[in-house]
Amino acid sequence: MSLPAPNHPCWQKLATGALNRLKTQHLGTQLLSKRIERSTDPMDVKVKEIQAFFAKWERALPAEVAQLAAL
Secondary structure, eight states, X not given: OXXXXXXXXXXXXXXXXXXXXXXXXXXXXXXXXXXXXXXXXXXXXXXXXHHHHHHHHGGGXXXXXXXXXXX
16 A cells, blocks of 8 residues: 555644554554654644654555555
8 A cells, every 4th residue: 555645635634633543563653653752843733743753664565555545
C-alpha cells in the first residue's frame, strides 16, 4: 500500500490528534505521536513532519500505512 497524497485529509487529522489512535508497536511512531501531541508548531509544520516520517519509514510500517486513509 502506498502513502496517501500530500493533500489527503488524513494528514491534517493525524496532526490534530488522530496519530494517537493509530495502532502501532513501532517505537519511532509512538515517539512521533507524543512529540506531535506536545508540539506548539503550526499545523503545516506538523503535517510536513508526519508526512516525512511516513515517507521515510513506509516500507517498515505497512500496517500503519494501511490505517492512514481510514483515520
